[in-house]
Structures are given as C-alpha cells and as structure tokens.
Amino acid sequence: MAISWKTAVKGVRYREHPTRKHGKRADRYWALQYKLHGKVINEAVGWWSDGHNQEEAEGYLRTLRQNWNSGEGPQTLVEIQAEGKALRTEEARRDISLADYWTENYAPQAQQGKRPETWRGEERNMRFWLAPAVGQMPLRKIHPRNLEALRQKMVAEGKATRTIQHVLATLRAVWKHAKRWGVVEGDCPAKGVELGRIDNGRVRFLDPAGVNELLDAVRERDENAWRLCLMASHTGARLGELAALRWAHVDLAGGYLTLVHTKTGKPRAFPMTPQVAAMLAEIGPGAANELVLTNADGNPWRTQPNAFRRAVAALGLNDGRTDAREKIVFHSLRHSAASLMLAGGVDARTIMELFGWSTLAMLQRYTHPGAEAKARAVATLGAAMNAQPGKVLPFKRAGGSPLDSTAR
Numbered sequence: 001m002a003i004s005w006k007t008a009v010k011g012v013r014y015r016e017h018p019t020r021k022h023g024k025r026a027d028r029y030w031a032l033q034y035k036l037h038g039k040v041i042n043e044a045v046g047w048w049s050d051g052h053n054q055e056e057a058e059g060y061l062r063t064l065r066q067n068w069n070s071g072e073g074p075q076t077l078v079e080i081q082a083e084g085k086a087l088r089t090e091e092a093r094r095d096i097s098l099a100d101y102w103t104e105n106y107a108p109q110a111q112q113g114k115r116p117e118t119w120r121g122e123e124r125n126m127r128f129w130l131a132p133a134v135g136q137m138p139l140r141k142i143h144p145r146n147l148e149a150l151r152q153k154m155v156a157e158g159k160a161t162r163t164i165q166h167v168l169a170t171l172r173a174v175w176k177h178a179k180r181w182g183v184v185e186g187d188c189p190a191k192g193v194e195l196g197r198i199d200n201g202r203v204r205f206l207d208p209a210g211v212n213e214l215l216d217a218v219r220e221r222d223e224n225a226w227r228l229c230l231m232a233s234h235t236g237a238r239l240g241e242l243a244a245l246r247w248a249h250v251d252l253a254g255g256y257l258t259l260v261h262t263k264t265g266k267p268r269a270f271p272m273t274p275q276v277a278a279m280l281a282e283i284g285p286g287a288a289n290e291l292v293l294t295n296a297d298g299n300p301w302r303t304q305p306n307a308f309r310r311a312v313a314a315l316g317l318n319d320g321r322t323d324a325r326e327k328i329v330f331h332s333l334r335h336s337a338a339s340l341m342l343a344g345g346v347d348a349r350t351i352m353e354l355f356g357w358s359t360l361a362m363l364q365r366y367t368h369p370g371a372e373a374k375a376r377a378v379a380t381l382g383a384a385m386n387a388q389p390g391k392v393l394p395f396k397r398a399g400g401s402p403l404d405s406t407a408r
Contacts, residue, residue: 005031012057022048030057032077034064043077094183098142098174099135101183102126106174115261117240125170129154139174140184144192147171151193160324161195168193204326205336210317214328217311224296225305227279229333231293234273236337236355238263239330243301248288252281259356268356304330 005013011034016026030045030052045060046052060077067073074080096104111119126135133150134142147168154164168190175188206214211233219226231242237259244261251257255277259268272280284292295301308330312318317328334355341351 008054009058011061012054014054017047020049030054032057032061032064034061036068036075041076045077094140095138096183097136098139098171099131101139101178102131102135102174105181106177109177110173115240121166122170122173125167129167130171139178142171142189144189147190147193151195165195168195204328205332205339206328208340211333211336214311214315214317217315218305218307221310222296222305222307224294225307227283228293228301228305229308229330230279231276232330232333233337234276235259235270236334236341237270238334239301239304242293243291245292246288247284247286247290247292250280250285250292252277252285262356264356266356268354270354 003015005015007013008030011032012030013033014028014030016028018026020027022028028048030048032041032043032045034041045057060080063073063080064075064077067075074083107123110122114122129150133153134146137146150167151164154167171190172188175184175190178184215226215229215233218229228239228242231237231245232239235242235257241259241262245257245259249258249260255272256269257272257276257280259270262268280292286292291300293301295305312328318326321327338351338355341354342348
C-alpha cells in the first residue's frame with residue numbers, strides 16, 4: 001500500500017498514522033522536501049507524538065534557506081541534526097558533576113601520576129568533604145558561596161584551618177585539570193574563600209633526653225617502629241621519605257644516605273650519625289632495590305607507627321595540651337632535629353640544605369633555639385653593651401647630609 005503524503009506548506013509534508021492518535025487527531029509524521037543542487041531531497045523530522053510538529057519543520061526549512069543563501073552552516077537537515085547532537089554532547093560534557101569528573105577523568109591520572117601520600121590525601125578530601133558538599137553539582141557551576149558553606153561546616157566540626165586549606169587545594173587541582181580539557185573556564189571558586197592567617201607552626205620540640213626517652217619507649221613496643229623513629233630523629237627526614245628509602249641509596253662505608261623521594265622532588269644527601277650508622281650496619285646491607293625500613297609485616301610504612309602513639313601517650317607528652325601546635329607527633333622528630341642543630345650552633349644555610357627548605361621562612365617555622373642557646377645569645381648582648389664606646393658614625397641622607405644619630 002502506497003504511503004499517502006500531504007503538503008502542509010511548501011517544503012513541509014506529513015503522513016498520518018492509520019490507527020495511532022495524538023490527542024483527538026491521527027498522529028502525523030513530519031518531513032522536509034526540497035531541492036538542493038538540482039536534486040530532490042527528502043528528510044525526516046519525526047512523529048507528532050514524539051514532540052515534533054509543523055512549526056519545527058518550518059523552522060528547519062527557514063534555517064536551511066538562510067544557509068543556502070549565505071553559503072555557510074549546515075546545508076541539509078542531517079547536518080543540522082548532527083551539529084545539534086554535538087552541541088548537546090558538548091553541553092553535557094561541560095555540565096559533568098564534580099563526582100563524575102573525579103571518577104572518570106581526574107582520579108585515574110592522579111592515582112598514577114602523584115606521590116602515593118599526596119593521592120591518598122586528595123582521595124580523603126574528596127570522599128569526606130567535597131563529595132558530600134558539592135559532588136553532585138556541575139563542576140563549572142560550583143560557586144564560592146558553596147565552598148564558604150563547606151568551610152563553615154568544617155569549622156563547626158572543629159577542623160583546623162590547614163585542613164580546610166588542603167580540602168580546597170584538592171578542588172583547585174581538579175579545577176586545573178578540568179580547565180586544561182576545556183570543561184571549565186576562569187578561576188577556581190576556591191579563590192573566593194577567605195581562610196585568614198594560617199599558623200600551624202610547631203611550638204614544641206624535644207631535647208636530647210626527651211628524644212632518647214621517647215625512642216626507648218617506642219623500642220619496648222616495636223623494634224621496627226624504633227628504627228623508623230631513630231632515623232627520623234637523627235636525619236629530620238619526613239615519614240614518606242624514610243618509607244621510600246632503599247639500600248641502593250645507603251652508603252655504609254661512606255657514612256651517607258640519600259633521600260630520593262622527597263617532598264620537593266630534589267634528592268638530599270645526609271651524613272649518618274653514629275647511632276644511625278650502627279643501626280643500619282646491624283640490619284643490612286640488603287638488596288639494592290629492597291626497602292630499608294618496613295613494619296613488622298615487611299610492608300612499607302604508610303602512617304606513623306602505633307608504637308609511637310602509644311609511647312607518647314605512656315610518657316604523657318601531650319597531657320593537658322589542646323592546641324595542636326603544642327602536641328608531639330611523629331613530625332615533631334623532624335622539628336626537634338632541626339631545632340637541636342640550630343641550638344647547637346649549626347648555621348641556617350646548612351640546616352636548610354639538609355632538611356630541604358628553600359626559604360628562611362620555612363626554617364623559622366620549624367626551628368626554635370633552646371633555653372641554653374637563648375642564654376648564650378643574651379649573654380653575648382650583655383657583653384657587647386659593656387664594650388668600650390668607639391667612634392659613632394652618623395647615617396647619611398640620600399643627598400649626603402648626616403642624620404642625627406640620637407635615638408628618639
């Protein structure tokens with residue numbers, strides 16, 4: 001049976017379904033018919049019941065005629081529909097949620113390309129904070145007010161400003177990744193969140209007797225943990241740097257070890273103390289690619305040892321202290337090593353090189369002279385004040401005339 005087509009207007013046709021209704025009328029199938037380059041073209045628009053209608057068909061025809069006259073844009077309905085699909089796909093891609101972008105794009109690359117501890121921190125920040133707060137929002141539509149609400153929630157739950165900063169830094173990393181792929185534009189909305197001044201510098205360190213007492217308490221509980229803590233307190237190395245140390249990087253004969261997997265990515269050579277040298281000679285050397293320090297199960301250290309936490313608690317080192325900056329944690333061993341060097345008269349530049357600090361500000365954040373060093377410094381000042389007065393040279397102005405040197 002031949003299909004019966006009817007003309008609605010010039011270039012727009014339809015045929016009716018023999019049984020199906022759309023409302024009270026027979027359902028209609030809309031189509032275009034036009035000539036292009038001397039050839040008759042028939043193209044389908046779709047059924048009335050699927051949302052297509054005569055107005056849509058006429059709109060397509062007007063667009064095509066405009067494009068034919070200008071010689072630009074889609075020249076057939078198929079090309080219009082393909083372009084529309086591409087635009088819808090692009091819009092859907094740009095409206096991808098933070099959670100979906102994380103799973104499909106960011107996480108696979110970050111997990112492979114970033115240091116393990118960095119990736120674990122980002123994954124934690126996403127899972128505990130970002131995903132519940134803004135995970136289902138389109139990434140490009142996250143606003144500073146959404147992140148300010150998250151900041152206030154974290155503050156209400158007692159989270160430190162530095163923790164909030166790390167969470168927002170994770171979002172910035174995702175945003176930067178998405179910007180490279182054209183999913184977002186402009187600055188990350190985290191830029192609009194004010195955190196205020198962050199002061200998380202440690203204000204306590206252990207003296208040599210305190211370090212040794214803590215090491216003895218750790219050794220009573222776990223020999224492997226003691227080795228890690230001994231290395232940390234005698235090198236000032238970070239836990240991640242020590243956990244990645246392999247025997248290929250240890251020179252027992254020369255008395256040096258080299259930290260390769262550092263936070264800055266720059267290897268650091270470190271002379272061994274006699275205690276470290278003796279400990280390493282006792283357990284090694286091992287195969288070149290073998291880890292030097294592992295836990296009791298032979299696995300790499302991921303977090304500070306439980307034996308360290310138990311020892312700190314048993315010694316009461318944090319009793320009565322509520323300020324996180326005053327608490328003794330594993331990182332305090334690095335802090336103590338640097339402070340003891342400074343108190344012992346080691347120059348700042350040498351300490352910076354040994355500990356991998358590029359600025360004096362980082363050194364000052366981690367080191368504090370002990371009581372004896374302060375006493376020596378004040379004694380030096382007192383001696384200077386008792387010195388015989390010499391010739392006073394006045395400061396000069398830029399033009400050459402002297403300034404009055406009298407204190408005002």
